[in-house]
Amino acid sequence: IVALTRGHLIVQGQLEVQQQPRLAIERITREGRRSSGYAIYDASGTSATTCTASSASTSTCRLKLDQVVKLTAAAASGQPTITVDDAVDISAAVNNSLTVGTDAQAETKTVSSVSGSSVTFTTNLSTNHVAGEAVYPVSLCYIYESGTGRNRLCRAATSTCSTATCTDGQIMAENITSMSLASTQTTLTVAVPEEGASSITVASASGFTVGDKIDLVASSGSGETTEKDRIISSCNEDGSGNCTSTTITLDSSTIASTTHSANTTTVWIRAVRLTMGISRTAEGTEGQLSQTWSFSTRVHLRK
Numbered sequence: 645i646v647a648l649t650r651g652h653l654i655v656q657g658q659l660e661v662q663q664q665p666r667l668a669i670e671r672i673t674r675e676g677r678r679s680s681g682y683a684i685y686d687a688s689g690t691s692a693t694t695c696t697a698s699s700a701s702t703s704t705c706r707l708k709l710d711q712v713v714k715l716t717a718a719a720a721s722g723q724p725t726i727t728v729d730d731a732v733d734i735s736a737a738v739n740n741s742l743t744v745g746t747d748a749q750a751e752t753k754t755v756s757s758v759s760g761s762s763v764t765f766t767t768n769l770s771t772n773h774v775a776g777e778a779v780y781p782v783s784l785c786y787i788y789e790s791g792t793g794r795n796r797l798c799r800a801a802t803s804t805c806s807t808a809t810c811t812d813g814q815i816m817a818e819n820i821t822s823m824s825l826a827s828t829q830t831t832l833t834v835a836v837p838e839e840g841a842s843s844i845t846v847a848s849a850s851g852f853t854v855g856d857k858i859d860l861v862a863s864s865g866s867g868e869t870t871e872k873d874r875i876i877s878s879c880n881e882d883g884s885g886n887c888t889s890t891t892i893t894l895d896s897s898t899i900a901s902t903t904h905s906a907n908t909t910t911v912w913i914r915a916v917r918l919t920m921g922i923s924r925t926a927e928g929t930e931g932q933l934s935q936t937w938s939f940s941t942r943v944h945l946r947k
Contacts, residue, residue: 664817665920668797669941671816672707672786672918676943679709680780682916684825689806693829698822698921702791707825707916708805709943710781716761719744719773724756724765726779731761733782736801744769745777787813788823795820797920821936822921828852828913832860833890836904842894844904846911849887854878856913857944860900863908873914874898914945 676682685706686692697703711733719726726744728734734742735758742763743752753765763779785805787798797820800813828851832844844860852858856876862868875898880889894900919940 665797665820665922665937665939668816669918669920669939671799672709673941673943675709675711675784676916676945678711678713679784679945680712681710682827682943682945683708683805684827684916685806691806694824694826696822696824697788697790699790699795699820702794704790704809705788705823705825706805706808707786707918707943709784709786711784712778712780713782715744715773715775715777715779717775719769721769721772724753724768726763726765726769726773727761728763728779729761730782731758731763733784733801734758734763737782737803740803742779742782744779745771745773749773749777785813786816788820790820790822797823817920817922819922820920821923822919824917824919826851826917828915828917830911832904832906832909832911835906836860836900836902836909838903839901841900842896843891844894844900844911845891847890849879849890849892851917852876852879852887852892852913854881854885854887856915859910859912859914860904861910861912862904863910866905866908868904868909869902871901871904874900915942917942 684692684695686695687703695705697705713728713730715726716729717727737755741752741754743750749771751771753767756764756766783803785800785802785808787808787810789796789810796810796815797817798810798813799816800808802808802812830846830848833847834845836844854876857873860871862870875895876892877895878893879887881887921938923936
């Protein structure tokens with residue numbers, strides 16, 4: 645009976661120690677689907693394409709997601725208030741800017757106050773907006789702090805993610821032994837000479853998979869247009885969908901709509917790879933038992 649009870653407690657402890665990280669990853673993935681962009685910051689607060697930290701040393705990795713919420717009711721010009729489907733994290737945006745609408749309808753306003761689902765700006769809207777229009781960015785920051793007495797993942801609603809710490813938000817999971825964040829990007833090696841191109845050639849296809857959404861990001865000052873949400877329909881792949889060739893075919897509904905230069909256009913996957921490690925030491929039937937787990941996911945962004 646003692647052995648069975650001890651075994652039950654060990655299994656229960658395993659489930660409990662895995663639950664926090666699993667729920668944290670599920671939440672980040674869910675909020676990623678509502679986000680239009682992301683940024684990774686290393687321990688010094690510098691924007692980076694990757695960041696890795698572990699309990700072996702004191703360090704910090706940060707992931708910023710720019711969420712998009714929607715108007716739940718029409719908002720008329722000449723008044724300062726809108727109603728959105730999720731205003732919980734906008735409260736941290738007071739005195740910061742939000743954009744309402746897109747394209748010709750877009751206007752950027754400074755947040756004055758938030759009450760329930762209502763957001764009031766410091767000045768009146770200048771354009772009529774209909775229900776369903778986008779309001780963005782609602783910035784979220786996920787902070788992993790490693791080292792003695794830390795090893796925790798936190799969440800904060802703040803636009804200053806590069807310098808955010810766990811004291812700026814709430815703890816999502818503890819006893820995290822490691823975390824890595826990685827974006828996947830490369831450059832075009834062959835120019836896209838005309839509109840309607842159905843394939844592109846890149847410097848490296850590592851990390852690209854069939855079904856990924858990619859952006860073709862024009863270099864600053866090039867005069868070219870950035871294209872978003874091109875979808876990879878096929879490539880030479882390894883059987884698991886991972887591209888092994890540098891020629892990538894785009895879905896017929898998302899073919900290139902403008903020209904792009906070789907070596908200056910960045911091809912960027914609209915997803916970030918998040919890997920989290922956890923460990924637990926417990927009393928087993930023959931002394932201490934150390935166990936480790938690893939969770940990995942790709943956080944995909946919305947359009």
